[in-house]
Amino acid sequence: MEKVYNQISPPTFPDKTYVITDYYNGKDSLYTDAINRAIEACSSQGGGTVLVPDGEFLTAPIRLKSNVNLHLSNSTILKFTTDYNLFETVLTRIEGIDCHNISPLIYAYGENNIAITGKGKLDGQASTDNWFAEQRIRGIKSENGETVNEKTLLYQMKEDSIPVKERIFEKANGIRPQFINLYKCKNILLEGFTINRSPFWLIHPLLSENVTIKGVKMQSHGPNNDGCDPESCENVLIEDCDFDTGDDCIAIKSGRDEDGRYWNIPCKNIIVRECRMKDGHAGVAIGSEITGGCHNVWVENCQMDSPELDRIIRIKSNPMRGGNVENVFVRNITVGECKQSILGIEQKYWHVDEGPYLPLFENIHLENITSKKSQYVLHLDGFDDKSQIRNIYLKDCSFEGVEKPEINKVTGAENIRFENVTVNGEPFHEM
Known part of the structure; x- marks a missing residue:
């Protein structure tokens, strides 16, 4: 680093x-x-x-x-x-x-x-009383005459491989910028x-x-x-x-689907340090638009605390977006409470469980993390028959107030290791 x-x-x-x-x-x-x-x-x-x-x-x-x-x-x-x-x-x-x-x-x-x-x-x-909020339901006419949300129309243009020069959203038909x-x-x-x-x-x-x-x-x-x-x-x-x-408080990204594969430029060498996170879907997220991949992320010496903070670290994609995420190092994080999990991984984001571009997330290290309240320690949602989540290492961590009896909810992951980790005051050594 x-x-x-x-x-x-x-x-x-x-x-x-x-x-x-x-x-x-x-x-x-x-x-x-x-x-x-x-x-x-x-x-x-x-x-x-x-x-x-x-x-x-x-x-x-x-x-x-x-x-x-x-x-x-x-x-x-x-x-x-x-x-x-x-x-x-x-x-x-x-x-x-x-x-x-x-x-x-x-x-x-x-x-x-x-x-x-x-x-x-x-x-x-x-605010809720101006067009920035109203746009979510206002919509515009598509070519077939249907009224659709502007972002929905952009998604369809991407699916239909409409050239970027023709993807134009202006004035009243603009997407919230x-x-x-x-x-x-x-x-x-x-x-x-x-x-x-x-x-x-x-x-x-x-x-x-x-x-x-x-x-x-x-x-x-x-x-x-x-x-x-x-x-x-x-x-x-x-x-x-x-x-x-x-x-998400911080969300690291690298393009979506074919647009991301066209550029094929990862996000890399990202340092997050000495920050304070309150409300948000995640303290630090990687994805979900992570098609170009992400390499080398360091998160250290941060404080995260809110009943409205869903996850501390979140990595997310699906088999239509793909993306390889590797070398994520998280250390010296003090968590008061979060709503769901310390580490959350989703490889079927938005319930997309089939596609040709399986995401791969590997080499994720958590060290010296303390937490007072969460539902889970790990919530890893991968593919049942494939291990596309690999090499998760937790060291010198103490997790209190873990609510679920099954402190880890894990699917499709391999090589998860614990060293000097306690959960609700008890040593935890294996899955």
Whole structure:
């Protein structure tokens, strides 16, 4: 891990500052043009800091450029409009599927040396009384005249191998976008700010390298509100962050089905350390869109505690998505309570139990994990006649308050080893 940790270094920026209010014309109701003009000026003149001063500023989606640090002052609230008519259409991915969709609230494509820093707040304004929530039932007309949900239509386009250039979702027919989406970028720093009321995933680095996410508070409980989703990324550090989310706190991904196999780029060298997780489907998840695979994940020195936190570590896929996940190292984790299991593995996610691409999960190490309450220690749901879950090793762990008499619920796994593990105060040596 130390070798990977030393390879990750945050970008630095010239000592020049561009204040967004200097670019505001005094007439616009939104600060979108002022912010984007300041970013463009900063980038074109060699880089520096674009300062959002104290106060509340309403904006449509904004686009980051190379060598720009977007800095939020301590009392800044950067608030994003929910008027979909003000969202341009950009290339992105939604749940592992490539498409053109309405812009994430903060977006960058192919940029180098970019940052969002400062103690201010990013507010996406997504709520149950605006279109970000209504879209789940609104739907649009498909070619055969049926009314379908936008994401359902995207899934069908993927199944029908519709070219990406024709998968277009814009304005009123847009799919709920990510809050921050950094696509094919290098040298990224996200530090210090609070993010809430996101329409979809909060932070989504995609096909990006050298990513540092540090001291960010992710507090958002809307639908699909994953906290941080590095997808097909390399060398990512998530450190000293707080998660209180409506879905997985962290979800590591690498594309879905044929789109994932087209790129075939794994997520690798991911470090999660000194974070705090509250509500969420999992503290750290790998999948379910993990077709490109995942290699080398370290999770250490974290605290996870909530009756609404389903699992501590979760790995998930199915035989249509596939994906090889290997070398996952989890150590020094303090768990107050979780709803289901310390380690949950699902190889038939969404009840898909047949297909040509069996996922393989192997070499998963848990060390020095303490927990006060859970249903299970292990909940491993693999294939009855195949061992596609291999080499699980637990060492120096203490699990209290395990509710189920069968402390492990295991199907389709082999070579599970225990060393110095206690369950409800009793030594546990074998399955």
